[in-house]
Amino acid sequence: MxxxxxxxxxxxxxxxMPSSNFNHLxxxxxxxxxxxxxxxxxxxDEPFIIGIMILGMLVLSFMLxxxxxxxxxxxxxxxxxYLIVLLCSFIPIFIIAMNTITVKIMRHKSKA
Amino acid sequence: xxxxxLQKAREGSTTALNDxxxxxxxxxxxxxxxxxxxxxxxxxxxxxxxxxVFLNIRQFKSESSFSTWLYKIIYHESLKHLNNAKKLxxxxxxxxxxxGYDEMKVFENERYEIFKTAMHCLTANEYLVINxxxxxxxxxxxxxxxxxxTNSNIKVLLYRARKKMADYFxxxxxxxxxx
Numbered sequence: 001m002x003x004x005x006x007x008x009x010x011x012x013x014x015x016x017m018p019s020s021n022f023n024h025l026x027x028x029x030x031x032x033x034x035x036x037x038x039x040x041x042x043x044x045d046e047p048f049i050i051g052i053m054i055l056g057m058l059v060l061s062f063m064l065x066x067x068x069x070x071x072x073x074x075x076x077x078x079x080x081x082y083l084i085v086l087l088c089s090f091i092p093i094f095i096i097a098m099n100t101i102t103v104k105i106m107r108h109k110s111k112a
Numbered sequence: 113x114x115x116x117x118l119q120k121a122r123e124g125s126t127t128a129l130n131d132x133x134x135x136x137x138x139x140x141x142x143x144x145x146x147x148x149x150x151x152x153x154x155x156x157x158x159x160x161x162x163x164x165v166f167l168n169i170r171q172f173k174s175e176s177s178f179s180t181w182l183y184k185i186i187y188h189e190s191l192k193h194l195n196n197a198k199k200l201x202x203x204x205x206x207x208x209x210x211x212g213y214d215e216m217k218v219f220e221n222e223r224y225e226i227f228k229t230a231m232h233c234l235t236a237n238e239y240l241v242i243n244x245x246x247x248x249x250x251x252x253x254x255x256x257x258x259x260x261x262t263n264s265n266i267k268v269l270l271y272r273a274r275k276k277m278a279d280y281f282x283x284x285x286x287x288x289x290x291x
Contacts (some may be wrong), residue, residue: 011247012192014138015138015142016138017137017141022134022137025155025162029166032167038263
């Protein structure tokens, strides 16, 4: 059997996908892509988050280096303020960092 | 021109990607259909493949051609679908287009029927390989990349597909006349 005959048979037998179905599938794919993009949406740009994290780490480092709770007079409440500021700095940074890591993992999984 | 379309698609042009997919949609659909024997399931497979293409086009590195990449996705999605379904594959003869009074159209429908019947002699893998080789004009190396099978396996599948088709048409005079 000649190659041209085989090619002709295969071409004739090929199941043609209707254009309307094709358009529907492409549209679904575009919508899915958009849905994925939105589900991974972070309200801040990544450099902004990284900047916040670095600033937070600097504040924490400064406070750890120069702040000394033992020298603080507990009655004056400075130690409490120190702890509050520490917590207030750390918790948002922690939340943002975990969010970024989670999103990166999800993006990596969706690509896989 | 194809390289430009691919470049535009990677940059985010939906129209360019649409054009690329349009070029290969029929063979992609046929391959999926041959594996799952069901139009609805074949469309699901093609849809999954299109979604993967849309999501990952920016990461596509052009180490192989776009069509190789697409058919590879179709093939693996088809196998995944079969594994998930774990059901017997039944041959589903779909109703064909209505017959018109146009003689040429009637003749073309009959040829289509003849060839479609002939294709039932091929297994899904044989159908895949022979279509990739003749219609998609892929070489053995590219088919190996698409199917993750060995070089010798692909050659055996191709040989068997050609032989089956030749034997089928030789044994059926009516089919032979259809050529």
